[in-house]
Amino acid sequence: MRDDIQIELAIDIPDANNILPDLHGMKEIATVVLRHCGISTGAASLAFTDDSTIQSLNKIHRGLDEITDVLSFSNNYEGEYYGSDKGCPARDFEGQFVLPPGELFQIGEVLISVPQAGRQAKENGINIEAELVKLVAHGFLHLLGYDHTEPDERLEMEKMEKDIIQKASRHD
16 A cells, blocks of 8 residues: 555635745645544645635535635545534545546545634634644544534544644644
């Protein structure tokens, strides 16, 4: 089995370079999440967007006409709003599908509203980069099937987020 994780980064915000920290470091957080959960092969997308885009996608895909901080669209786990799949055994996706040579399994996509992240950072008394790191970890855990609808799930997810952020900070 090869060890190959690819994170595609998309920044869909006007003047992003003037208002944001270097977002390329966020790819490392996503990679740490995947490896922490036992995934060594696969590709995913990480997109930074605005409030209107995330609100529109939230309405279309979750039935909630409101701004949210992060949305995760997993190719393997349905999640609460789609109903069926519960839990997330850590596993690798390689071998589950027949892919052309050199192609990686597409794990899914995480989208983050940068304006919402900024508001949350201000509320939490942290800088936007720290908030974005938390949201990337949180979004990628959702991508892998983790949820926080129950108190025990929330505690598990929060602990994993902290562990992942600590691991990532040691790589700096």
